[in-house]
Amino acid sequence: MLLAGVAWTVGFGPNLRASQLVPAREPAALGQLDQLSELEARYAADPTPANVTALAAAYLERDQPGLAASALDAAPREVRTRPEAAHLAARAHFRRGRAADALAAAEQVSAACAVDACPAWLAAKAARHRAFLEQLVAAGVEDPQADPIAVRAAYERSASEVRLVAMR
Numbered sequence: 001m002l003l004a005g006v007a008w009t010v011g012f013g014p015n016l017r018a019s020q021l022v023p024a025r026e027p028a029a030l031g032q033l034d035q036l037s038e039l040e041a042r043y044a045a046d047p048t049p050a051n052v053t054a055l056a057a058a059y060l061e062r063d064q065p066g067l068a069a070s071a072l073d074a075a076p077r078e079v080r081t082r083p084e085a086a087h088l089a090a091r092a093h094f095r096r097g098r099a100a101d102a103l104a105a106a107e108q109v110s111a112a113c114a115v116d117a118c119p120a121w122l123a124a125k126a127a128r129h130r131a132f133l134e135q136l137v138a139a140g141v142e143d144p145q146a147d148p149i150a151v152r153a154a155y156e157r158s159a160s161e162v163r164l165v166a167m168r
Contacts, residue, residue, distance in 0.1 A: 036062070043071065052079045056088040065095035083112040087126055090133070097143035099136050106130040132158040 090105035
């Protein structure tokens with residue numbers, strides 16, 4: 001039986017393709033591009049908090065943190081100071097390799113949530129993100145792409161801290 005298994009593996013094994021562990025990224029579908037252009041048009045016509053954050057989130061989902069940061073920077077001041085926009089700015093700065101700027105934006109989110117009522121998910125996510133960024137900046141890492149081992153260590157240190165978020 002063992003010899004039959006070895007013979008089958010030798011005979012058919014080289015012809016079999018291994019399955020992919022991670023599916024290949026497909027180019028953006030036409031519908032997604034239409035959706036993005038619609039978000040851009042709404043942002044240009046009326047830069048409300050909902051339109052700005054929707055466009056910035058769409059850019060981040062498409063791995064375009066520079067465009068997300070630009071959309072947030074060009075938004076009106078009252079939109080930029082909202083916790084949701086500041087959280088997206090922190091994500092965009094981190095993805096662009098600017099950990100110190102990401103920490104400043106994360107601290108802005110925490111301060112805004114302390115003063116004003118934030119959704120519970122945002123307060124919890126902001127506290128977790130801020131803890132990670134504090135550890136990253138304390139380790140002297142500015143660009144996460146440059147030192148993935150230090151990023152992992154900062155993440156593990158931040159995960160070991162227990163933080164409580166008060167729900168209102």
